[in-house]
Amino acid sequence: METTCNITDWIERIKTMKNFRELDESFIEQLVRQALALASDEKEILSSIKTAIQDATNRFRAMEGSYREMIAELDDSPDRGLTAADHELFAADLLRRHEASKERIPFIRRYYKEIFGLLPPIGSILDLGCGLNPVAITFMPVSPQVHYTAVDLSLDLVDFINDFFRLAGISGIAIQSNLLNGIPDIEADLTLVQKTLPLLDRVEKDAARRLFDAVRSPNAVVSFKTTKKRAKAGDSRDFIAEYESLLAASSWETVKLVYPNEIVFVLKR
Numbered sequence: 148m149e150t151t152c153n154i155t156d157w158i159e160r161i162k163t164m165k166n167f168r169e170l171d172e173s174f175i176e177q178l179v180r181q182a183l184a185l186a187s188d189e190k191e192i193l194s195s196i197k198t199a200i201q202d203a204t205n206r207f208r209a210m211e212g213s214y215r216e217m218i219a220e221l222d223d224s225p226d227r228g229l230t231a232a233d234h235e236l237f238a239a240d241l242l243r244r245h246e247a248s249k250e251r252i253p254f255i256r257r258y259y260k261e262i263f264g265l266l267p268p269i270g271s272i273l274d275l276g277c278g279l280n281p282v283a284i285t286f287m288p289v290s291p292q293v294h295y296t297a298v299d300l301s302l303d304l305v306d307f308i309n310d311f312f313r314l315a316g317i318s319g320i321a322i323q324s325n326l327l328n329g330i331p332d333i334e335a336d337l338t339l340v341q342k343t344l345p346l347l348d349r350v351e352k353d354a355a356r357r358l359f360d361a362v363r364s365p366n367a368v369v370s371f372k373t374t375k376k377r378a379k380a381g382d383s384r385d386f387i388a389e390y391e392s393l394l395a396a397s398s399w400e401t402v403k404l405v406y407p408n409e410i411v412f413v414l415k416r
């Protein structure tokens with residue numbers, strides 16, 4: 148009973164903290180349970196929860212308030228008389244507000260042209276751990292009728308993506324969901340899991356493998372960040388090598404593409 152109270156108190160405490168308020172509650176609960184299992188000192192527990200949130204999501208995203216401000220910016224943006232180049236500039240400006248999409252901007256047009264060039268026509272996309280990537284639809288050679296479902300942990304980010312879909316006239320929906328609980332039950336022609344699998348494994352052993360096994364779409368794009376920086380402690384697993392052997396043993400037809408800071412596997416079955 149005492150432990151349950153403790154867990155509830157910790158969840159309430161974390162939920163009200165700046166920069167954590169928008170997070171999925173089940174994710175907070177998972178981190179609280181893990182921290183309580185490993186430490187009893189209050190400072191240690193708090194520090195371990197904060198580090199886990201930072202590693203999984205906050206280090207990529209803009210600070211609290213920013214995505215709500217961006218929604219206002221979107222509402223103020225002109226919706227008439229814009230050329231395709233204007234749309235791309237606008238999208239690139241938005242993509243800068245999430246670290247994962249920011250580092251892709253220098254080669255984003257080539258990136259999506261090459262990826263979609265390997266795939267059959269795509270009518271629906273499920274983007275898991277999406278960040279701001281749905282905004283990059285401007286650079287994806289897909290039909291204007293494509294349906295886009297985007298999934299991430301934070302409500303403000305999800306609200307922003309929903310507003311973006313509405314204002315850009317895209318058929319799409321963004322959902323707040325914790326992928327550690329599984330993939331939302333949504334049919335799609337293409338599943339995107341870009342630069343996200345290692346983050347899941349860091350919170351829960353084997354979560355990346357379970358998520359990958361649960362992908363039901365006939366096509367998928369799975370990518371990993373590559374970095375020249377020294378790996379942080381606990382970050383030493385070679386996910387790319389692990390993934391290559393997993394794919395070699397699977398029924399997916401695989402093409403590997405290499406970009407300056409990202410390795411991409413384009414999968415078909």
Ligand SMILES: C[S@@+](CC[C@H](N)C(=O)[O-])C[C@H]1O[C@@H](n2cnc3c(N)ncnc32)[C@H](O)[C@@H]1O
Binds near residue numbers: 204277278301
């Ligand atoms: C490295 S970023 C990649 C973003 C995007 N896929 C891209 O490549 O531009 C990882 C994203 O996964 C999200 N994420 C991490 N753990 C998650 C979880 N358990 N459930 C849902 N999303 C998660 C983070 O919030 C973050 O937006």
